[in-house]
Amino acid sequence: MMRNESIPAAKEPKTAKGEATRRAILAAAEMVIGRLGFNEASIGEITRVARVAQGTFYIYFKSKDEIFSELVAEMGRSLRHEISMATHGIADRLTAEREGLRAFLTFVAAHPELYRIVQEAQFVDPEAYRAYFRTFANGYRHGLAEAVKVGEIRPGDAEIRAWALMGIARSLGERAVIFGENTTIDDVVQSAHDLIVHGLKR
Amino acid sequence: MMRNESIPAAKEPKTAKGEATRRAILAAAEMVIGRLGFNEASIGEITRVARVAQGTFYIYFKSKDEIFSELVAEMGRSLRHEISMATHGIADRLTAEREGLRAFLTFVAAHPELYRIVQEAQFVDPEAYRAYFRTFANGYRHGLAEAVKVGEIRPGDAEIRAWALMGIARSLGERAVIFGENTTIDDVVQSAHDLIVHGLKR
Incomplete structure (x- = not known):
């Protein structure tokens, strides 16, 4: 396969x-x-x-196998491109996080089949599935490490943060397209970004 | 099905x-x-x-259909039970978040097939898949709302926070069992908890 x-x-x-x-x-x-x-x-x-x-x-x-693998790769590229466009020119990392999340949720809403296809890749083409998330994680990790280096965000493990922040986006996107919750993207972004920036602590 | x-x-x-x-x-x-x-x-x-x-x-x-549905439900119950045991008696929400995440990652490590089974449920039994996450989200939301009410954490949308925090746990668990990254659970918990408590802001 x-x-x-x-x-x-x-x-x-x-x-x-x-x-x-x-x-x-x-x-x-x-x-x-x-x-x-x-x-x-x-x-x-x-x-x-x-x-x-x-x-x-x-x-x-x-073959169908090949177009499936290419579809997963292409959806990943399109999504990263959208996020990159949405955050291009934004100087500070916290604002880029917010606009990146908004671009992610907007893309997902426009591509409601994304979740099913990517999840199915875990069974049809595990390598494409892993490449999809690893590519995201690598880019994310570098961006976070850079932001720590220039003092835009608190020091912390960029690898674990990258996976945690990817998990937030993925979960909130799935809540919308698989679970059918219709909170507006703006409201979701505002609440999630507040958590990402400030945490839960009073 | x-x-x-x-x-x-x-x-x-x-x-x-x-x-x-x-x-x-x-x-x-x-x-x-x-x-x-x-x-x-x-x-x-x-x-x-x-x-x-x-x-x-x-x-x-x-039938095989029935045991599959029951397996998804049972894994959800076992996982919630483990988290509940690990956080029982912990008075403050932030510590409970940390120990809940540790219990989650420990359970996942002991049940490496959990991800594949739950992800496959999205195709084999979508209702069991949705019930699995909705049940988690509902409990999580109530806990967070309660913690806001008693002043243990900053005010914020408990529903979005619940899905965001579930996403963090799910992503970090998947990083370990599907992506084979072998950061220790203690290190993952420490870094993720720092993000959950304090956010990215300097």
Whole structure:
């Protein structure tokens, strides 16, 4: 099931049209695999939703296994890109934490299938699952360590903090999309950020 | 797949021996389903590991679906019981948070299959999955609201805090058992508790 790390990922389309088609197929896969689950989802259904011929799928992806792995990686990249855009130019780490959380929850609301797909990766492609979180954790850890170094936040273990803060975001996103709680993103961000900045102590 | 809520759960054994057998079958199911996944796990393999006759299974559980649902519920109950024991008699909320987190991580280390089973419940029995986290969240929320009321912690939204703190524990437990990071539980608890108590602010 797992893609061998030495095999190159999906072929890179050379043209803008090719890239648009590849994105349409990935978007369709997100919807179809997210709704039906990996086993029930078929390449035929994915190409039907993407409105491309079934043969077109194979120009971009070798198999359902490959598009699934690529989908997990691509959702991770998109999410990190959104967070990066939302926090770009913000000088202080505490404000960046707040806007990063807001960008995360906004992305998750726009991609309600993210949780199901990433959770299913734990069974379908454990390596993609671990890479998804490790990549986040590594970036997060570096950012936190840097913020400690320049004195923007209190000293503390950047690795454990990174996983703790990722856990907060993941849990609050899941509360919204899997548990259907409809607290506004602004309210969630405000309450969570208050906890992240000040802690529970009086 | 989902157990109808109106059907009573597994029959309650009337004798200590019956209860011991039921527990042995559940412990075997934890190991077998955790390792093989729900689809690959068989009742034959569960009874083999539990060292009981296959027919004995049906004295306690109707089907693989039923034992899976009961396993998720039972793991939730055991975990809450451990946390409750570890925090019993601790008067202040901040210390209870620390010891609760320690108990959580200790339980998770002793039940490495917990994550796989609970995550798989999202696909096999979504209702059991949601009940697992909702039950935790409800208890957590009440505890936090009470601590605010008596002035032990800063005022703040108990619902969002409950999910945020659950997320921290879940993420740090997963880091250990799924990602194989071997920071000691004491070190993880100390760093995470510092964040929970004081936040990131200097």
